[in-house]
Amino acid sequence: MKLTQQQLETHLWGAANILRGKTAGQDYKNYILSLMFYKRLCDQWENEADEAIAELERQQGRGFTETQKAVFRARGEHRYSIPQGSRWGDVLAASTNLGETLTSAMRAVSNANEELRGVFTVDWAQPAPDGSGKPLIANEVVHALIQHFNTHDLSNASVAPDVLGHAYEYLIKQFADDAGAKAGEFFTPPEVVDTLVRILEPRPGDTIYDPTGGSGGMLVHSADFLREGGHHANSAQYFAQEMNWGNAAIGKINSVLHGLEANIAAGASTITDPAFKDGAGQLRKFSLVLANFPFSDEFWWLKPEQQTDDKKKKDKLKKETFGKEGFKDNYGRFGRGTPFKAPPAGYGDYAFILHILASLTNQGRAGIVCPQGVLFRGQAEVEEETGEFDDDGNPFIKRRKADDEHLIRKALLESRLIDAVISLPLNVFYGAGVPACLLILRRQRSPERHDKVLLVYAARHFRELSNQNELRPQDVMRILVHVQAYGDATKVPDLVARHSGRIREQINAREHDEVERLEAEYADATVRLARLDAEVAERRAELATLAAKTVREKAEAALVKLEGQRDKAAAKIAERDEKMNEARRRADDDRRDVDAVGRELGALYGDADELLKHARVVDIAEIKENDFNLNIPRYVDTFEPEPRTEVSDALRDLANAELSLRTAETEMLALLRKAGHPGIQTC
Incomplete structure (x- = not known):
């Protein structure tokens, strides 16, 4: 069996x-x-x-x-x-x-x-x-x-192999929940991975690469997408690099259990020692890159063995590694010979982004999880008054150079490499409280999208859990429709129909899995309750036949003890049933939401003003006017208005509040008089 x-x-x-x-x-x-x-x-x-x-x-x-x-x-x-x-x-x-x-x-x-x-x-x-x-x-x-x-x-x-693979992923998720903040080192929530994969749509023949591989989820989900389309998982090739040996081992096991022939390198930093190179010793190119790199790594330019707690050593190495031109890179990712500045030492985000870009083929595409700071950090070049004046009283002006991160972002936009940006809800990632986004890069873009960037504000919609937030299937559907429509309202009905059908199946499967999981978890309690019910019934029947008082009292005491054990087992089953009912209620809510989201998306693309609160296709010219700042609230109306209140309702609430205040004052005065307070006269 x-x-x-x-x-x-x-x-x-x-x-x-x-x-x-x-x-x-x-x-x-x-x-x-x-x-x-x-x-x-x-x-x-x-x-x-x-x-x-x-x-x-x-x-x-x-x-x-x-x-x-x-x-x-x-x-x-x-x-x-x-x-x-x-x-x-x-x-x-x-x-x-x-x-x-x-x-x-x-x-x-x-x-x-x-x-x-x-x-x-x-x-x-x-x-x-x-x-x-x-x-x-x-x-x-x-x-x-x-x-x-x-x-x-x-x-x-x-x-079955697929059962073992899914169980292994479940186990990784359980470990991530247990690890809390540290889980971000090896685990990206599957809903986020699924969103990236479905935006970029892996194809047979793709070479798929994750430069910070963790537990291998990006590769496994890409393979699942191929299988879903009727292709063999190994119709694509899979590559990853992971600095932590333990996490790399988890990723290797994950790939083997899912039948992937993945090449996963371990033990070295992708930035300082990239593992995959071509015959000329330069970076190997991949057609699809998916990544969730460490956010704002302060010492991205150091090898793992150099990242000690000895600050003086870090400072010394920094001086040796960084010159006037910044980080000395041997792989043409940033610095001289490229349009991109070397990232600053304080933040490693653009180091990973530029590594990913340098790892793309001429037709390549990438989906990257980033802190939202990459969208707006760094100032453009400006002229500033020094506070000093010449002899004529005119202020001296100095030119302040643009910050490195601004220059990198500007070069990415001017090169037309950024296709879309999606802001995510807070606290979706383990241990990362900073706002995050998905950055979609494409080396080749269609003519109608060449000079545009899609900005999606997806931070409003999520399920609030006890320790973090979760993207629901219907929230992923919203994102996918916005990205795949790319502002074209005629595409929306078909996209809604395609995704809503798939997502209903996903919700049904999740409900079934949760209920079955609870039945398996409480299986021992179920057997125990059935046994105790039978024993209680048997003891009660025996008790009815006892006449001797002493024997009967002992039997009654044993029965009470047995009934207590039965009640504890019954409480466990009641706990299971409540959890099952909660899983079913949640699934019912999600199914209703899928229909509601479908209607909402259809209405949004018929109302330009409402659509501006969720997604917008922006011309590069407008972004340039904003000094290449991609902060989404500059372009999408993220303002949340206060709920509308009728004047009559407000007046009624005010009258009730005044009445409550007068009642409280009367009660307080009565208590003070009763206590004989000298400042209160008794009538």
Whole structure:
């Protein structure tokens, strides 16, 4: 019997609960994800061997002995090699030094498969920091994890590959929720990734690149989009670079589980040491780039090993690295020979943007998550009074040079590379409280869009969660219709019809998944309640037959205790049912909203004044008049008017307030008189 996605998710998160709090910080995610993947590789190896042996037995019309099976098992062809002595059964058979055993087995698998190099980065035998010589993760905890994972087979025989891939993504999302602010290092909310992917529409033959790969979500969503269009996931090629080894390992596992042949480089900065180069040693070009880089990285120009807490060292390196011309770049991304200035040392945003631009083919396109500061930071060149005067009393004027970020933005706009900008709601990203936007770049743009930029204000619409905000499917639909219509009202009806149908299916699937997930999560409580209900009924029936007082009192006491246990189990089921009802209510609201948003978009594109509050196609000439400032409120009416109040309503509210005030004064005076306050006379 195959595991459902929800059963698998519950099983995997149960493993996380075993390890939580027993490693340093949020590192436990790397342990759980790597252990899950190792178990999957081992189980699939065994499954492939079993299938191959069964096929040989069928072809030869006879069964093999266990000795013969062992020979065929060792010789069989497998997708990945699992060396003898490093299989799951070997780990399961060990009883002591389990951390060393597991680490050794994982490293052996990694060394035996070129594609899996760098996947297993954790050390299960890492010593505790107190110098005691004991392992950080106790032998008992590793044993509990191994036993937990051993309860389910993770091969294709029990878990479909797409189910395992989705469960892995769910697990990453759960770890991101648990990590809070630190999650931004490895996780971009899937709604944001989906928006970027659907704007840029990956195609067969694309080379897709993420320069700050994290957990690989950009690549996986691109592959899902291709599959949705009826194409094979590997009809495109996938590349990523990730500075953090642990995050890169998560991304590699993610790509393998989703069937992607992805090239993911790790351990070096994309800016200082880009991994993908052509035969001439220059940056490799890609047709599609998707990225969510670290916002406003203060030391983007330093290699990872140089980014210490020693400020003096940073200052020294800064002087060595930055000259009059700025950062010395060997790859033609900024500085001499390009129209772009080197980004300032204080903000790394444009360093990543210019790296992405330099990594695009002549027909390439890019979708980048950016802080909104890139839209307006930096001043144009201005003339300023110095505060001094010449002999005739005329003020001295000095010319203030334009800031570097202004010059870069100006060059991007004058080169007609910015196709669209979409502002996002606050607090959509983990740990990033600054306003964010999506920047869409295209090397080649159609003639009708060549001298224009689409600006979309999408910050109004979101779902407010306890710790952050979330783009709902209907909010993504709004953005996609604005971007794909690009101001053309005739396109809107077809776009609304296309996206609303797909999004309804997405909402239905999400509702089903949430309900199934809750059923899996509370499955033990369901079984327990049924058992306790039966036991309570049985005890009550027995109680009716008891005559002796002493025996009856003991039976009644046991029944009360049993009923208390039953009530606790019933409370858990009530909790589950409330969560299910909430999931259904949310889905109903979203389905209604999809229809409402469709009608709203149709009305907006029939009313130019209303459309200006949401999206606008702006001429470059107007942007130039604004000193190449792209701050969206300069062009789109983001003002939120106060709700209209009728005068009669306002007068009624005022009269009620005055009445409440007089009543309160009367009550206060009465209390003061009763207390005999000397300033109050008693009538």
